[in-house]
Amino acid sequence: MSRHDSLYFADGTLTLQDLDGTLFNVYRHHFIAKSGFFSGMLTLPSPDQPTPIQNASNGISDSTAVPLPPNFTTVEYEKFLNFIFNVGSLDIPLVTDLCAILKTSHFFAAESGVQYAVHYLQAHANFPAALRFRMGCDYSIVSWVKAAFDDLVAVPVIDMTVEDEALLGTQAFRALVLTQAKVTDHRMSLAVCPPLPTHATWCRNPAYCQTQWESAWTSIAGPLGWLIKEELSGAEIHNKLDLWVPMAMTGECRLLTCSRLKEDLKREEVIIDSAVTALIRLVVV
Incomplete structure (x- = not known):
């Protein structure tokens, strides 16, 4: 004593x-x-x-x-x-x-x-994201649950520790694995079948713009690399697209095409948000 x-x-x-x-x-x-x-x-x-x-x-x-x-x-x-x-x-x-x-x-x-x-x-x-998730569940801080799950989706399951898995719990860990698989499938589909370029009404050479877009897309330093190599979140890819200049593609055509790509990437956000909404009903006190 x-x-x-x-x-x-x-x-x-x-x-x-x-x-x-x-x-x-x-x-x-x-x-x-x-x-x-x-x-x-x-x-x-x-x-x-x-x-x-x-x-x-x-x-x-x-x-x-x-x-x-x-x-x-x-x-x-x-x-x-x-x-x-x-x-x-x-x-x-x-x-x-x-x-x-x-x-x-x-x-x-x-x-x-x-x-x-x-x-x-x-x-x-x-x-840590896993601890933030657990504390958010235990004390009904929904914003923590969502932010933590968003972060964890970008972390390969193989890189998670036993402590992380314990903090998440069986239901959340299973939801995370399924969500990661759905996001990966969506990204692979997008990588294999990229959106065609969208041309401005005054574009003088659509064929040239398309060639530049296709060349930039297949570069590992472009969207293809961001999708399959760098393990960036959808929001991070959005930010990169705002600064990305694919070679000599016409500026207005680039903006229109990237805007369309952002819309395609929003499917990833829908997948994650749906998983979080379902999970909150199960695990938040």
Whole structure:
């Protein structure tokens, strides 16, 4: 058994104890004000037995410590309490710390902790897609589920770790594999049968433009390479098309042809969006 004195105050303290026997001394009123869970335990009437925190004799000493729910580890409780009492570094926390704060704050109805964790996690550069997907499912953050699934579609299944698969779960992993297969089929069909060039009304040499388009298409540095080699997302290919100049093809003809190609690529977005919509119904809490 150990004690965390960093959260200890001289007056109005509340002693908590987790499943491992670790004791936490916290400032009672501040803690209750921050947590809807504990506020309810303290203030809601109980016709039969008072809750541990309502009993005035509990939480005033080590021997009468209020037991914490066994849902979290000692480290997760420590991260949660450190946040509640503004203890620790002012630097942006690690992803693991933010996840711990989100999990505990959600359970204990500490809205400030939820908002804090969500704010920093969604902008964190080291928030892996598979973990983002799991946290989005567990805490009903649909935008995270969609963004993570979009990112994961571009990652070959063979490159995923066992941890990634566990975070996704069986249903999501199966949906991901099926979606990747559909996107690959669509891309291969497009690579084999590229769209014909669309000519401007004033194009003086359609045959020349078509030759330039076909030559540019088959270049590995052009759309064919983007589709079958570089494993870019549809959005990334869209951006590349805006800057792409296929040799000496007439400018207006190029714009019209690339616009048509973008429409063909939108089929990929439809495939992914359909998979995400179906998946959200199954896995989001």
